[in-house]
Amino acid sequence: MAIKKYQQLKKYYARISHLQYAQRILMWDEAVMMPEGAQEARASAVATLNLTIHRMLTAKRMKSLIDQARHDDTLETWDAMNLKLIEKKYIRSVSLPSWLAEESAKAAILCEQAWRKLRPENNWKDFLPFFEKVFNLVREAAEREGQALGMTAYDALLDLYAPGFSQKNIDIIFSQLKQALHPLVTQIIGRQSDDAAVAPVGPFPVESQRNLGLAVMNALCFDFTRGRLDISHHPFCSGGPSDVRMTTRYTEHEFLSSLFGICHETGHALYEQGLPGVWVDQPVGQIDSMVMHESQSLLIEMEVCRSMPFIKYLQPLLVQRFGDQPAFTFENLFRLVTRVTPGYIRVDADEVTYPMHVMLRYELEKALFSGELSIQDLPAAWNDLMVRYLGLSTAGNVKNGVMQDVHWPGGAFGYFPAYTLGRMMAAQLFTVFSERHPHSSGEVQSGKFNHLHNWLSENIYQAASSLPVQELLTRITGKPLEAGYFLDHIRARYLGG
Amino acid sequence: MAIKKYQQLKKYYARISHLQYAQRILMWDEAVMMPEGAQEARASAVATLNLTIHRMLTAKRMKSLIDQARHDDTLETWDAMNLKLIEKKYIRSVSLPSWLAEESAKAAILCEQAWRKLRPENNWKDFLPFFEKVFNLVREAAEREGQALGMTAYDALLDLYAPGFSQKNIDIIFSQLKQALHPLVTQIIGRQSDDAAVAPVGPFPVESQRNLGLAVMNALCFDFTRGRLDISHHPFCSGGPSDVRMTTRYTEHEFLSSLFGICHETGHALYEQGLPGVWVDQPVGQIDSMVMHESQSLLIEMEVCRSMPFIKYLQPLLVQRFGDQPAFTFENLFRLVTRVTPGYIRVDADEVTYPMHVMLRYELEKALFSGELSIQDLPAAWNDLMVRYLGLSTAGNVKNGVMQDVHWPGGAFGYFPAYTLGRMMAAQLFTVFSERHPHSSGEVQSGKFNHLHNWLSENIYQAASSLPVQELLTRITGKPLEAGYFLDHIRARYLGG
Known part of the structure; x- marks a missing residue:
């Protein structure tokens, strides 16, 4: 049962990884391919992906799958380590209220923009x-x-x-x-x-x-x-x-x-x-x-x-x-x-x-x-x-x-x-x-x-x-x-x- | 109140659009830039984005925002049409059970792959x-x-x-x-x-x-x-x-x-x-x-x-x-x-x-x-x-x-x-x-x-x-x-x- 839960957790986490990969390709595209006029649209897309990932990381389903998988003492080394790493990501994400995650992301973008202009x-x-x-x-x-x-x-x-x-x-x-x-x-x-x-x-x-x-x-x-x-x-x-x-x-x-x-x-x-x-x-x-x-x-x-x-x-x-x-x-x-x-x-x-x-x-x-x-x-x-x-x-x-x-x-x-x-x-x-x-x-x-x-x-x-x-x-x-x-x-x- | 709901609906729908834009850039990248070895990873990413979008389109929140926005009779032409179009998308999405949406997408991919091989x-x-x-x-x-x-x-x-x-x-x-x-x-x-x-x-x-x-x-x-x-x-x-x-x-x-x-x-x-x-x-x-x-x-x-x-x-x-x-x-x-x-x-x-x-x-x-x-x-x-x-x-x-x-x-x-x-x-x-x-x-x-x-x-x-x-x-x-x-x-x- 706990194994099954762990398998479900893996499947759930895989989806988060897929979206993170999508995000990295979008950011590569932004630096290498994107026409300059798309900045605003791209920023919105990346922000929405961020939000989606944060929601998945902090979802109740994530917590309940982790809690149940943790009761499984038959996990092999890699799986045990995997569960530990997922749990840490959960702990980090959930410790941040979403206003703080959003505020930080926004402040960082504004500050980077200011930096680009004011450094020269x-x-x-x-x-x-x-x-x-x-x-x-x-x-x-x-x-x-x-x-x-x-x-x-x-x-x-x-x-x-x-x-x-x-x-x-x-x-x-x-x-x-x-x-x-x-x-x-x-x-x-x-x-x-x-x-x-x-x-x-x-x-x-x-x-x-x-x-x-x-x-x-x-x-x-x-x-x-x-x-x-x-x-x-x-x-x-x-x-x-x-x-x-x-x-x-x-x-x-x-x-x-x-x-x-x-x-x-x-x-x-x-x-x-x-x-x-x-x-x-x-x-x-x-x-x-x-x-x-x-x-x-x-x-x-x-x-x-x-x-x-x-x-x-x-x-x-x-x-x-x-x-x-x-x-x-x-x-x-x-x-x-x-x-x-x-x-x-x-x-x-x-x-x-x-x-x-x-x-x-x-x-x-x-x-x-x-x-x-x-x-x-x-x-x-x-x-x-x-x-x-x-x-x-x-x-x-x-x-x-x-x-x-x-x-x-x-x-x-x-x-x-x-x-x-x-x-x-x-x-x-x-x-x-x-x-x-x-x-x-x-x-x-x-x-x-x-x-x-x-x-x-x-x-x-x-x-x-x-x-x-x-x-x-x-x-x-x-x-x-x-x-x-x-x-x-x-x-x-x-x-x- | 209904206007406020309609504004929320717009904000909610905008997120769906952001993800759709992300998806189109990924599919462009697939056809133009992607190394061949990334096919599997890319297919997973696109499928996960699909699933995320389908979930958002069929979410209870979507339905409740539409229902409440519909009571607003002060919407101007564009907004009224917008609401109508969103509603139609909702009706279509929700009429498909998710197994059918998933099965269809999978069958189409397999059939396209077969077609590519068998047509020649x-x-x-x-x-x-x-x-x-x-x-x-x-x-x-x-x-x-x-x-x-x-x-x-x-x-x-x-x-x-x-x-x-x-x-x-x-x-x-x-x-x-x-x-x-x-x-x-x-x-x-x-x-x-x-x-x-x-x-x-x-x-x-x-x-x-x-x-x-x-x-x-x-x-x-x-x-x-x-x-x-x-x-x-x-x-x-x-x-x-x-x-x-x-x-x-x-x-x-x-x-x-x-x-x-x-x-x-x-x-x-x-x-x-x-x-x-x-x-x-x-x-x-x-x-x-x-x-x-x-x-x-x-x-x-x-x-x-x-x-x-x-x-x-x-x-x-x-x-x-x-x-x-x-x-x-x-x-x-x-x-x-x-x-x-x-x-x-x-x-x-x-x-x-x-x-x-x-x-x-x-x-x-x-x-x-x-x-x-x-x-x-x-x-x-x-x-x-x-x-x-x-x-x-x-x-x-x-x-x-x-x-x-x-x-x-x-x-x-x-x-x-x-x-x-x-x-x-x-x-x-x-x-x-x-x-x-x-x-x-x-x-x-x-x-x-x-x-x-x-x-x-x-x-x-x-x-x-x-x-x-x-x-x-x-x-x-x-x-x-x-x-x-x-x-x-x-x-x-x-x-x-």
């Missing part, structure tokens, strides 16, 4: 009221969700993107990271100042860049019968396991940015395509952890594609498409893709300074949620930390300071740590893979990625969300997440040899 | 069981809907696509048409046999064809901020008023087919784009009648774009893109686009023989629904009529006979008459427009379509579904639909002058 104007003053509203609503929602889940508001937010991590254990990992990374940055910059990189000379025709990207995706084992590559303003990866929508953008005077955008998104895409097909519509078969998701994109982009073996595979592809030029030596290309330069903008940061950007935002989020810091004082607090972490002042420069990212205006507080936790996880995973497959760098150099793909597939993709992410990591690498692997990687790549 | 094999025998199942379910649904609406099953189907028309009045119109058209076909073929047309010599590069199509769309007043043109296997027009998705397909050895596909779909698109914006999410602001929809595509394609003035506008565009050649004289181009040849395939038919194809299917549908004809005997009955109407035998040739169209396998019985009713409506409308705007052919010749667009916009597009289609037609042309205008057009274009 460096206009913090007019942005502040929108931003405060978003923050207050997010905090209220997080408090309610935290209460329902038995955690603090900020932990409830972290748990959304990085389940299994809390402020307490992120503090430990980040403090280890910060202490070691700070002196490393100075050391690496000193070392790199001696050898300037030669800049590639364009133009690089868009068609050739696209063609290069497709060749690299193909080599990395992207399955084109279940996905495609298009163009959008910012690269992203969305859709679903059998319908992965990757995007990048091109400019004729430069090709590295589109290419590494593609490498990064291919890492996300391979993870999606590698999920176990039979579980596609259930939470246990989807990717619960943005930490693990980012670890997969960063493993491909940072560990694999910015390595010397990959440069050796890539170089003839470049020459073939763009002709030879002085910038296209192995050493110079490697220099170009491993340049370390402290800068204002997180998304443009190299892998060494990137975690400093994340830790800055993490410190500010903690202070905001503990009440130590108020929204109005953010620009000053940002500037303080920026000077301390990267030696750069953002005084009077909110555009490239606190207003640079879309996350906070969009209501995504608690997201940033997932990037750096994911980066460390990528290093930990790739170190273990390399140890177990000592020939892997030779394979990469000859454009063979099947071994890596199989290993990731068996160990990570196929496991989906059947285990909490720290347990999965421990099963694969013998240890929960730690900063050491990443720091070793930085030392080896930038100071070693 | 000319395999009627294996197709028959799928087809019978679809027919039986459609008949059962139509009987229930007919009972709820107080009409016969076949009239209930006709009413779906051609509201305001029934078997009784279609019989009258079609019999007038058939009697006059049959001798005309013979006469026209005799006359055309004297002057052979010179075939254009390709290749015609796809990029130039696309570019030509965009130029024509632009001249015809298509608004590219609210729509786009892409490629699919069969041309279609979908999306929504602010997001019109038109498609065509290209082959390098021929350009007229893609071009006139574009002209046809532009007619549909202009209608969608011209609907009154404030009513976009309500039935009264949407297009209720496929007859009127087809009249708009056929008015643009047949009345405007296959006329000599349009050829004179088009010819320099062709020379500019494809270079000059003997086929590109005005007279020859006109001959090419007005060639009359009886053939097996409806979609390839010229405007003179096309109605014969439709009337054939109409006769068969009537016989099927009256019980005079059984599904098994369709191929023989088809052959009989085909010999009688067009002098062609389809014995042993089901592929190009009864199995040629996707409509019946997909469950769309009662649809075909809308094509020919729409064609006649186009003739009636265009005749009246031309009488009132005697300079219009000169304008078309110089590529100016604004007068026509404004007239259609004011008289038809902006009226949306605020009036029953026959009333709207009478308001514009002084008469309800009759075959005379179309027959006059045929005589003038093919025998006159």
